[in-house]
Amino acid sequence: MHDGVLLNFAYGDYFRRGTTWTRKLRHCAELTVHHGGGKYIYTLAFQGIRRCVFDYPTEEEFVDEDNRWELDSWAYAEVSLTADNWPTFEVWLFSGTTIYMEFKTFTYRRERAVS
Secondary structure, eight states, X not given: OOSEEEEEEEEEEEEEETTEEEEEEXXXXXXXXXXXXXXXXXXXXEESOSEEEEEXXXXXXXXXXXXXXXXXXXXXXXXXXXXXXXXXXXXXXXXXXXXXXXXXXXXXXXXXXXX
């Protein structure tokens, strides 16, 4: 996937769905992306994470006045394998931010974007 906007990045054991918190397996991450075509929102879910690196390479604050992350445009992503055959996922954002994960399981959900 490329050409979209990262709406959310969450890492941990619990994720919020509306007004409820859902427990996931340990060491999970979710990325929510509004696809550049505008029709769909994708939720990418990674479980069994061995390594997760979030690199925001600037000295500027990356949260707004309400302490929310200022979200960024998605440049592109790559999936590959480590030398010991763990799947990896790395995404580059136009700000220069990168998110890198080594994981066991990947799933995704696609929903129509509300206009």
